[in-house]
Amino acid sequence: MVYCGKCKIHLPNNYIDWVSKNPSKNFEDFKQLVCIRQSDVPVQNTTAVKPPKKSDTSSSVPQKRTKRKLTKSQLIGIIVGAVVAAVFTQVGKYAATELKEVIQMRKIESVEFAASDTTNWNSFTCDKANFEMMFPKTPAEYSQDVQTEIGDLKVILYMYEPKLGSDANMLYGASFTIYPDVVDSQKMSDEQLETFFENSIDGTVSSVQGKLLSTYVIDYNGYPGREINIEIKDGMAVTKMRSYLVKNTMYIMQVIYPAKFNFNISVNYFLDSFKLTGV
Structure with missing residues (x-):
């Protein structure tokens, strides 16, 4: 928990955590609990993370050793x-x-x-x-x-x-x-x-x-x-x-x-x- 120095109350760590626990409420409801402006809320990175390509994971996967042909x-x-x-x-x-x-x-x-x-x-x-x-x-x-x-x-x-x-x-x-x-x-x-x-x-x-x-x-x-x-x-x-x-x-x-x-x-x-x- 974080202590708000303006409103003198304990509040959730951030707006994102609060919304996850209160899905039916919005930011206007959250503002009534804390002294914070919407611009102060950190923007959540919603960019989808693409799975790595096979070539990207090749270094972590043991490679099959090619048997050297002897003369x-x-x-x-x-x-x-x-x-x-x-x-x-x-x-x-x-x-x-x-x-x-x-x-x-x-x-x-x-x-x-x-x-x-x-x-x-x-x-x-x-x-x-x-x-x-x-x-x-x-x-x-x-x-x-x-x-x-x-x-x-x-x-x-x-x-x-x-x-x-x-x-x-x-x-x-x-x-x-x-x-x-x-x-x-x-x-x-x-x-x-x-x-x-x-x-x-x-x-x-x-x-x-x-x-x-x-x-x-x-x-x-x-x-x-x-x-x-x-x-x-x-x-x-x-x-x-x-x-x-x-x-x-x-x-x-x-x-x-x-x-x-x-x-x-x-x-x-x-x-x-x-x-x-x-x-």
Whole structure:
């Protein structure tokens, strides 16, 4: 309520409120209650408010995101990056064993590793992917499903982990992944192959949180490949990896070894033993 200083009475807040409560009365009736002229009454804005146009409300309504169409090279890169990450996720499980404690506590330099000795190695044959390699002992098999833009892919890994110090190296591994037809070394351009291996290397370095030391372009019987060396665990160890894209199958082989044994012969002996048996 408002107090009128002229007529000394309490009155409604304004004429508009008074009329809404007294619809049968008019302004002459209202003037008899208060000391006010008609010109003093605020004019009510009776302009109709139009509903906002659709374009006016677009900022408050979530817009449907247009799905970006990936180029073939981008798609290939996503796939290989995901698969390589899966390979080294499994390798990372190895680091959760005694090796992790030894390396992280920087005690690896005090470990006495055996000298390189390949005299008693055995041939391992993988009929699932038509290849064979030499391993110090029979490797264990692992598998991992990887989700990609074009569906799930399966990574098959074969790994042997010697007891720390009993071997010159700390881990031997081989894996393969069969890609869909979009990835095929015989159908891809040089640019696409370069993208494929660049993403492979980037995915690998990121997955092991390492530092890329070197990259070499290699091949196996004309099939394209790469060899890389990555420093891991603050320089305490190195992983050497070779990968080949044979039609639509990618093969990856790697050895993890202490950095102080950078030139032990068993590293290349293992990597050089890779042989395709059915291509």
